[in-house]
Amino acid sequence: MRFLFRGVSARAFVRPFSTLDHSRIRFASKSDHRRFRAVIIRRPPKKAIERIKELFLMNVRYNANLVEIEYPQRLDAYDIGSNIACGCHAAVYELRLRRTSEYSDAEAAMSSASRHISETTTDPIIAYPLALKIMFNYQFDAPERYLWADMGSELVPFVDANRLIKGHLPVLQTLRRSHPNVIKIYTAFADCMPMLADAQSLYPEALPNANFYELIIDQPKTLFIVMKRYRMTLREYVLTVKRNYWIARVMLGQLLEAIVFLYEHTISHRDMKSDNILLDFDSPEEAPHLVLSDFGCALATGSWLVPYPDDTIDLGGNLALRAPEIRCAHPGPGQIVDFRMADLWACATLGYEMYTRFPFSCVHTSNCIWSRELSGA
Structure with missing residues (x-):
């Protein structure tokens, strides 16, 4: 009986007999017994851009879906x-x-x-x-x-x-x-x-x-x-509301988010202008929520390439903000127009309007130098 008490721990009697051998092997090792501790996964802190994305995706005000x-x-x-x-x-x-x-x-x-x-x-x-x-x-x-x-x-x-x-x-x-x-x-x-x-x-x-x-x-x-x-268009906003560079950065960032989202779906808007960008806000002091609207001229065929054999092919609704590769395209047999980066060009011009004014509103004077004068013709 004494041998039995020496070989088996007293606490083993309150455990199932299937754990006796496991306890002997566990405590026979010379390593210190350590209790189980949950693994703590330390995630890096979220950046400001990630927090802004999460706000617009999870807040009912910014995501009506x-x-x-x-x-x-x-x-x-x-x-x-x-x-x-x-x-x-x-x-x-x-x-x-x-x-x-x-x-x-x-x-x-x-x-x-x-x-x-x-x-x-x-x-x-x-x-x-x-x-x-x-x-x-x-x-x-x-x-x-x-x-x-x-x-x-x-x-x-x-x-x-x-x-x-x-x-x-x-x-x-x-x-x-x-x-x-x-x-x-x-x-x-x-x-x-x-x-x-x-x-x-x-x-x-x-x-x-x-x-x-x-x-x-x-x-x-x-x-x-x-x-x-929504409350108003971007055109009305820049004419009536006083803004700063911080608000302009927030609006431009939202516009870029929309363009990236369309790019992932192989869709080109082709009619980006300040009248087709809508803003929503409660007070003029806060940064507005921006959305891209009016997809009537959008290219949504699953491809960026559009055959351009003649002038009857529609290349989009906004002539002033067309990208150079679209504006300089000439119709003809075998001609192809690529709209892959067309919206990005229009976005840059709209960003100029968010910060200052319409980018192509300068007035030509007699001091302008023509290209033929520079070439000596």
Whole structure:
């Protein structure tokens, strides 16, 4: 019995017998017994750029994609407000959900809250948190599938666009995921062209005339895009808000983030200008949230190369900010235009505008020296 107590530790009786041999080998070694300690992984501190990226990706204010709401796909489900902007191809209006019994609880709650706030606030962004882009369909007798084929590039930022344009645009490459610095599109649909109060004065050419109704039975339709509303464009911001170099750096960094994101998806915007960059902020003293919008001229075919046999090929919408390789291209047999770095050139000119003024606004005087004078001709 004494031999038994010497050979086996008293604590072994309270353990399972399967651990007896393991304990003997464990304590027989001369090395000091050390208890298990969790491995502490020391990660390097995050840099300022990484913290900014995380802020824009994880904050609901800067990334509206964190809140998913299914928006209706018909025009009578919304209340249309005042006009925000108008161009040659589209007009943008204030928009909010109209409360009806057909909506889901989330949509009804959002519509009710928006209507209640609109009665107690003077901020138009809060009263109308959405924006409606009405595309101009000048070919009134064209079928509905023509709208998706002709205006489908507007839906490049729309993550769910493949479901809408399936069968109409097989070569259009849309974004697989959203980005905080690319405009947020909630939904898109085709519906009848509305006769708004200011339509006759803003875009009379886009409205059907009397001769159209005599020839066509069906009411003309066009494409409607429901988007998040932002406070102002970059052009309005640089003209009305006093800024410093720190705010300009933040805005330029966001614009570069958007361009890199498009580059990863082989998409070229081709129409970058201060009117197509939207900003959102609560007060002029803070750095605004920047997004890139208006993808109507975007190149989203999965390739940077565009054949340029003649002048009928469209090379993008903004002639002033075209890259030198695009501006100097000449049409001809076998000519190819590469848009790989076209957006980067436009981004640099917009950065110049963020810091100072429009880069090509200088006035030529009689002191200018022509190239032929330098060559001695």
